[in-house]
Amino acid sequence: MQRAKGRKNLWNRRAFxxxxxxxxxxxxxxxxxGPAPAPSPKPKADPAKAATAAKPAxxxxxxxxxxxxxxxxxxxxxxxxxxxxxxAAGRDTGFNWRMLAALGYQESRWRPAAVSPRGAQGVMMLxxxxxxxxxxxxVFSPDENIMAGSRYLLLxxxxxxxxxxxxxxxxxxxxxxxxxxxxxxDARIITxxxxxxxxxxxxxxxxxxxxxxxxxxxxxxxxxxxxxxxAQFVERVSQFAAILEAKIPNSVVARD
Numbered sequence: 001m002q003r004a005k006g007r008k009n010l011w012n013r014r015a016f017x018x019x020x021x022x023x024x025x026x027x028x029x030x031x032x033x034g035p036a037p038a039p040s041p042k043p044k045a046d047p048a049k050a051a052t053a054a055k056p057a058x059x060x061x062x063x064x065x066x067x068x069x070x071x072x073x074x075x076x077x078x079x080x081x082x083x084x085x086x087x088a089a090g091r092d093t094g095f096n097w098r099m100l101a102a103l104g105y106q107e108s109r110w111r112p113a114a115v116s117p118r119g120a121q122g123v124m125m126l127x128x129x130x131x132x133x134x135x136x137x138x139v140f141s142p143d144e145n146i147m148a149g150s151r152y153l154l155l156x157x158x159x160x161x162x163x164x165x166x167x168x169x170x171x172x173x174x175x176x177x178x179x180x181x182x183x184x185x186d187a188r189i190i191t192x193x194x195x196x197x198x199x200x201x202x203x204x205x206x207x208x209x210x211x212x213x214x215x216x217x218x219x220x221x222x223x224x225x226x227x228x229x230x231a232q233f234v235e236r237v238s239q240f241a242a243i244l245e246a247k248i249p250n251s252v253v254a255r256d
Contacts, residue, residue: 002178009110024087026058039132043221053236067178070109074110074249075247078110082112082123082146084146085142086100086104086146088147089150093154095153095154099240099247100153101240102151102239102240103124103153103174104123104124104149105123105240107124107125107131107232108124108125112140112141112142112145121154122142123145123147124146124148124150124152126139126152133203134152135146135148152177153177154173156173156174156176156177159173160176161199168199168200168201171201171234172184174202174234175201175205175208175230175233178234179226183230186211187207187208187210187211190210190211190219192215192252193216193219203235205235207227208227208231210227211224211227212224212225212227212228
């Protein structure tokens with residue numbers, strides 16, 4: 001009986017050892033691998049970025065109702081007489097003829113005999129110095145005036161740094177057409193002073209009105225200029241051009 005009891009105790013000890021070995025073997029891999037990594041916390045949303053992402057892109061201001069009505073009316077009554085001149089100037093300079101037509105409308109409302117209080121003349125409102133520079137013989141000839149104005153715009157674009165890509169480069173050239181290349185450069189310098197991008201039209205446009213502020217125009221070479229008027233000038237031309245693009249697609253044949 002004692003022998004049987006001894007055998008039973010031996011079996012119990014063996015079973016205990018086997019159970020311990022099994023538990024140890026299960027624990028070893030986890031010990032070698034180290035503790036399980038804590039779940040990585042989800043990155044917190046940046047409120048500023050979230051606000052920026054949610055903010056819609058700024059919308060272009062609408063044309064005043066009366067101006068829009070006049071423009072649509074003049075597309076039918078005045079543009080047909082000038083369209084071929086704008087198209088010829090577009091082929092010559094590489095500009096979209098609709099953009100040139102939009103520029104001409106902003107300048108003179110497509111009136112070939114227009115004269116401004118400052119002495120600008122014709123469809124593209126050429127100043128006497130520009131008339132001489134561009135070799136215009138008859139400033140009131142739509143063909144000559146539109147061609148000269150378009151070439152002058154191209155000349156302004158060629159003076160804008162080539163590193164600037166379109167549409168910014170053309171928009172800056174359009175501003176120079178209105179305010180002069182020197183004042184445009186002053187506006188770009190002010191833009192850079194304010195840690196903005198002088199090669200980006202949106203940034204330069206925002207700083208053009210500062211050319212009328214003594215705090216700023218006294219710090220640049222050419223002084224005072226009505227930059228707000230120029231910013232609106234480019235905006236209006238862009239609006240007119242967009243309407244022409246929608247109203248007169250390439251498939252429409254010009255009238256005789």
